[in-house]
Amino acid sequence: MTAQADVRLHPAGTTAGAEAKDPRPDPGVPTTPEPADGWTPICPLERLQRERGVGALVGGEPVAVFRTHDDALYALHNVDPFSGASVLSRGIVGDLAGTPVVASPLFKQHFALDTGTAVEDPTVTVATYPVRVVDGTVEVGGA
Amino acid sequence: MVVLAEESRPAYDRVALSSYVGEASEDDLALADDGFHADSLVELHLDDPAVAVDRDRRVVTTRKGRSVAYDELVLATGSVPFVPPVPGRDLDGVFVYRTLDDLDGLREAAEQATVGAGAGRRSGVVVGGGLLGLEAANALRRLGLSPHVVEMAPRLMPVQVDEPGGALLARLVSELGLRIHTGVSTSSIARDHRGGLTVTLSDGLELDASVVVFSAGIRPADGLAREVGLEVGERGGVLVDERCRTADEHVWAIGEVAAVRGRTYGLVAPGYAMAEVVAGRLAGDDAEGRFTEADMSTKLKLLGVDVASFGDAHASTPGALEVRLDDPVAGTYSKLVVSDDAQTLLGGVLVGDAANYETLRGFLGEKLPGDPMSLIAPAGDGAVGVGIDALPDGAQICSCNAVTKGALVHAITSGEAATVPQLKACTRAGTTCGSCVPTLGKVLASCGVEVSKALCEHFSQSRAELYEIVMATGLTTFSDILTEYGTGRGCDVCKPAVASMLATLAGGHVLDGEQATLQDTNDHFLANMQRNGTYSVVPRLPGGEVTGDGLIAIGEVARDFGLYTKITGGQRIDMFGARLDDLPAIWRRLVDAGFESGHAYGKALRTVKSCVGTDWCRYGVQDSVGLAVALELRYRGLRSPHKLKSGVSGCARECAEARSKDFGIIATETGWNLYVGGNGGFTPRHAELLASDLDTATLVRTIDRFLMFYVRTADRLQRTAPWIESLDGGIEHLHAVVMEDSLGICASLDAQMARHVRSYADEWAAVLDDDDKLARFTSFVNAPGTPDPTIEFVDHHGHRVPAGMKDGQPTDLGALGFDTSVPIAGPTIPVGAPA
Ligand SMILES: Cc1cc2nc3c(=O)[nH]c(=O)nc-3n(C[C@H](O)[C@H](O)[C@H](O)COP(=O)(O)OP(=O)(O)OC[C@H]3O[C@@H](n4cnc5c(N)ncnc54)[C@H](O)[C@@H]3O)c2cc1C
Ligand code: SF4
Ligand code: FES
Numbered sequence: 001m002t003a004q005a006d007v008r009l010h011p012a013g014t015t016a017g018a019e020a021k022d023p024r025p026d027p028g029v030p031t032t033p034e035p036a037d038g039w040t041p042i043c044p045l046e047r048l049q050r051e052r053g054v055g056a057l058v059g060g061e062p063v064a065v066f067r068t069h070d071d072a073l074y075a076l077h078n079v080d081p082f083s084g085a086s087v088l089s090r091g092i093v094g095d096l097a098g099t100p101v102v103a104s105p106l107f108k109q110h111f112a113l114d115t116g117t118a119v120e121d122p123t124v125t126v127a128t129y130p131v132r133v134v135d136g137t138v139e140v141g142g143a
Numbered sequence: 144m145v146v147l148a149e150e151s152r153p154a155y156d157r158v159a160l161s162s163y164v165g166e167a168s169e170d171d172l173a174l175a176d177d178g179f180h181a182d183s184l185v186e187l188h189l190d191d192p193a194v195a196v197d198r199d200r201r202v203v204t205t206r207k208g209r210s211v212a213y214d215e216l217v218l219a220t221g222s223v224p225f226v227p228p229v230p231g232r233d234l235d236g237v238f239v240y241r242t243l244d245d246l247d248g249l250r251e252a253a254e255q256a257t258v259g260a261g262a263g264r265r266s267g268v269v270v271g272g273g274l275l276g277l278e279a280a281n282a283l284r285r286l287g288l289s290p291h292v293v294e295m296a297p298r299l300m301p302v303q304v305d306e307p308g309g310a311l312l313a314r315l316v317s318e319l320g321l322r323i324h325t326g327v328s329t330s331s332i333a334r335d336h337r338g339g340l341t342v343t344l345s346d347g348l349e350l351d352a353s354v355v356v357f358s359a360g361i362r363p364a365d366g367l368a369r370e371v372g373l374e375v376g377e378r379g380g381v382l383v384d385e386r387c388r389t390a391d392e393h394v395w396a397i398g399e400v401a402a403v404r405g406r407t408y409g410l411v412a413p414g415y416a417m418a419e420v421v422a423g424r425l426a427g428d429d430a431e432g433r434f435t436e437a438d439m440s441t442k443l444k445l446l447g448v449d450v451a452s453f454g455d456a457h458a459s460t461p462g463a464l465e466v467r468l469d470d471p472v473a474g475t476y477s478k479l480v481v482s483d484d485a486q487t488l489l490g491g492v493l494v495g496d497a498a499n500y501e502t503l504r505g506f507l508g509e510k511l512p513g514d515p516m517s518l519i520a521p522a523g524d525g526a527v528g529v530g531i532d533a534l535p536d537g538a539q540i541c542s543c544n545a546v547t548k549g550a551l552v553h554a555i556t557s558g559e560a561a562t563v564p565q566l567k568a569c570t571r572a573g574t575t576c577g578s579c580v581p582t583l584g585k586v587l588a589s590c591g592v593e594v595s596k597a598l599c600e601h602f603s604q605s606r607a608e609l610y611e612i613v614m615a616t617g618l619t620t621f622s623d624i625l626t627e628y629g630t631g632r633g634c635d636v637c638k639p640a641v642a643s644m645l646a647t648l649a650g651g652h653v654l655d656g657e658q659a660t661l662q663d664t665n666d667h668f669l670a671n672m673q674r675n676g677t678y679s680v681v682p683r684l685p686g687g688e689v690t691g692d693g694l695i696a697i698g699e700v701a702r703d704f705g706l707y708t709k710i711t712g713g714q715r716i717d718m719f720g721a722r723l724d725d726l727p728a729i730w731r732r733l734v735d736a737g738f739e740s741g742h743a744y745g746k747a748l749r750t751v752k753s754c755v756g757t758d759w760c761r762y763g764v765q766d767s768v769g770l771a772v773a774l775e776l777r778y779r780g781l782r783s784p785h786k787l788k789s790g791v792s793g794c795a796r797e798c799a800e801a802r803s804k805d806f807g808i809i810a811t812e813t814g815w816n817l818y819v820g821g822n823g824g825f826t827p828r829h830a831e832l833l834a835s836d837l838d839t840a841t842l843v844r845t846i847d848r849f850l851m852f853y854v855r856t857a858d859r860l861q862r863t864a865p866w867i868e869s870l871d872g873g874i875e876h877l878h879a880v881v882m883e884d885s886l887g888i889c890a891s892l893d894a895q896m897a898r899h900v901r902s903y904a905d906e907w908a909a910v911l912d913d914d915d916k917l918a919r920f921t922s923f924v925n926a927p928g929t930p931d932p933t934i935e936f937v938d939h940h941g942h943r944v945p946a947g948m949k950d951g952q953p954t955d956l957g958a959l960g961f962d963t964s965v966p967i968a969g970p971t972i973p974v975g976a977p978a
Binding site: 056083090096110 | 922
């Protein structure tokens, strides 16, 4: 696998601010965003199993990073807006009508990995982050 | 409108009476909906029968002394069971089978008989081997008694079936455990010295019985009519004309009490038809309605043996021909009665396999679509069979409610109904005896409506079909199965379902290789995720036993990791609030203390609850704890379509609540009774008796087969109760499969379970020995050890619970009169992350 094939960038507008990411009234999350062009190293690419996610801390925010069967990488804010729990990285990855999704482990709503939109309720969206691989290391940006 | 009722409950579905000993409640059987009770035009007086009628003044007097004036009087008093004048028929423990009150009494007597010191398998005697007698015998069986059936005629169901059909029927029901005595009558019933009953038959045979049920026919309840001088039929019944009117123009009779032109009808459909005629006339919307003839087709329900009879079953039409097919090996008998030119179907009898009953009945009086023999010949023998498509629109599919094929097709094509429940709701078909329900499905299918069994969008197969495929092909990875038999990438429905299949077929650790990616978070981290993303931890305590040292070890773990601790209903200890990163350390301590995974996180065997049995209890008749521990260790780790729970009670007092479990075992003096299909939860169900008085080896073998058959054939997330219900033939079919190997699969089921038992290894111990697997247990891969900042706890009456109530507020204990300044139990646990 080559590094350039793994890079996946999202439009800047889809990465909303920390307040929008966490729907709880008082998330109690320390928000220490890094500069907009900062990239946070996550882990070696091999550490990511295909069709599964891991949790990571990006600028103090819990983020879920996924690798799908075709080696595409995605990152979503880890907090499930329906339950308020920081758990999306632990959901089952798959596809619905061709769209790659992760299912929340708590109430099983599905979130599109590329847009963060909830399949069951398109008015609900979790923030997405750009992901890339540099020298075999997965990095998440935009925090 | 004033309704006077003798019984103390509003009208209920008598046809479904027998389901009351099983899962149905009084409410399930209610006939009138709330609208009826709220209707200001209807006045209902329960428990207050009419005792006199003054036809000149047009007044009815009730037992409680009420006088009700009428313009029109409708008698619908039904029938009373006929009890032959046998000495001893008035003794306690002798019942009839007609009302809910009868069944309450019967149930109580059966329970008393099966409890009590020295309870073995008790018997019951049913007098009368007709349709109702067999239903009653089945009810006794479900109440835990061994039924005898005494029939005076030389065969069972003499009214409906002929000699060869009756012989086969006797054989089939004997195989189900009914003991049949035909050609004999009951001479006497007497109380024996132990408080039971002894029934003496005319051939001198003496039967011990805890209860006796008379089901020897019914007599129209026409006493009131006789008293007021209304004419009755030769064999009883209020004589009415086709308008259901008596000689008194203001008095009508309908249902079983009515003798329409001298003939009474003991079925529900003619009663409904008469009711409609009278209602039409009284309400004035159909002044011409007449009751002419009735479909007297009958089908034995519930017992699990197919018997059906329709039309002119005894070929009494002049010139009628009989076409028979008797296959003693397959256990089926079919007979069609046709007109002398073999063109028109007049009637028939089906025993052993009545799958074609509804369709054949639809051809009654119609021209047959083929040679009569080909209609009853087994499929594949050049038989054409009868498809729904061949039926004329006017054919009656539901005889109880007079619903034709045309009416059903209309409901489907007009878009009113697309499923069987919807068809039932909008046409009422299938809502009475239920025997036409399978045909409703066929009508739907013939209209092109398919009921999808697909697992999800990625697999068009049902779980059972996919299981068959995986078993037959030996595929061992989800990717291969998906590539060969599915589409797309899979989802949170099919992935865990396939993971569960692979666990019982291919074995190996649930977190090996690709398997790990398929698992739901609970299986992925071998713990139960709670609402704030933390996990709960449940070590296995087989049979609910725990030592003092074990308790201390658990207590120390709970204290050191700041876990909220609760005793579960399954006799174990659940520790809540564990952070993902702490799970390995928690389990290191538990495994070192001798504990293993309790699989509380898996769709797998949970617990085998037990009472203390003979070890401690003065009533115990078997070692319930020993059996519970053995069963829990045998089936631990078995992945299944849904969670599995079990219980073992040491005697019939049932302190372990075994009958609320998927498989429950209750000790008897001589062995074990095995009940299956119980559960608590949303739709609580009592488990049903599958086999009784088993020795331990047979018991374990039977459970092995039951569980493996369930694992192979149930739907995803289908508990055992709905699974058994979904089996064609229900629990009788299950009994045949696991006790008599009717499908020839027992050797394979046994071998599969033996493999499971052999290959069991503690999932947690294996993770602790494997660095790759351990590496998963971090909240943040780029900051291992950093606690998730979103997880917070608060104090709730001295216990540590997740911050932020999701719905509602914590119960205000002060408002309930508790002194909240004092913790309710134990010292206050410091709130916040553990040190
Ligand atoms: C176990 C069982 C299974 C059956 N299975 C089937 C089946 O599969 N298919 C089928 O077609 N039929 C079946 N039947 C028969 C069916 O239940 C009857 O045909 C039907 O209930 C008759 O209805 P009815 O209204 O005429 O009488 P009932 O249902 O007997 O109702 C008469 C009511 O009138 C009351 N009453 C009597 N006298 C008075 C009085 N003086 N004042 C006030 N109230 C009075 C009685 O207490 C009773 O509640 C079954 C019956 C039983 C018992
Ligand atoms: S504890 Fe067990 S043995 Fe004792 S009465 Fe209860 S069920 Fe029977
Ligand atoms: S035939 Fe009895 S409910 Fe349809």
